[in-house]
Amino acid sequence: MTVVNGLRWSHVGLNCRDQKATEEFYTRWFGFARARVVEADGTRVIFLRRDQVYLELFPSSAEPIFATVADGPQHPGVARHLAFQVDSVDTFLDAAGDALDITLGPLAFDAFIPGWKTVWVKDPDGVVVEVSQGYTDQDPAELAGYA
Template sequence: MSAPVDGSVRWSHVGLNCLDQKATEAFYTRWFGFGRARVVEADGSRVVFLRSGPVYLELFPTDSAPAFDTVKDGPDNPGAARHLAFQVDDVDAFLAAADGELEITLGPLSFDEFIPGWRTVWVRDPDGVVIEVSQGYTDQSAQELRTYA
């Protein structure tokens, strides 16, 4: 039994565990335009909320080792997020601006056979989370989607 979606449900945020919160915050601030939106301190622990437009990341401190290795476009473990994704106008310009400072795990690759102009590269954040950076993605039309019903 499922409840109808009535418009009152909205995306909220992604929570990330961080070995070094300052390094993770600096990464998302520098490369993806996030800024600090809120800091919550409780029981000797600090949680940092970052915001970029309507998108929020919640950074939690941890000293645990990663549960699995993240390679290429992300882990394929059930229950694990495969990757986070951001759109840019030009993947090559984004990489040129990074000047080799980002760890590329896969790509850049072109997916013109699916969507003309769709190009993607995957990079890793300081905690091993894979980030997809792409250009040119577009949704299918309603008519095209009906063929998959």
């Protein structure tokens, strides 16, 4: 495998019906903060940052074209969902109260990883966001058995 020196994750660009509502959602629930605003050709793009992760918020008046199921759209070439890790899904949900649109869960996946629990919510534009606790990678020796 060839890895380009210095390669690292950069960002996800999101199309937003209401940039302000989308910015408030990711700021309030996931700790992002405005890092930059760019105006080009009459379009405002808002950059949000949390640690080394960025979200670019683009204005859009287009209607969604993909049907979404509880954990995200299932169309090839379309991201299924964004995902974040928390220490406790229950604490996250307690803090949210009724403010979040839960699409699925919370579900426990203890049969795969003890303590793995996930809930899926929608952002203001219908993007599904997964919130999990307890995920860990599989032992490399076990992975060798999968082709």
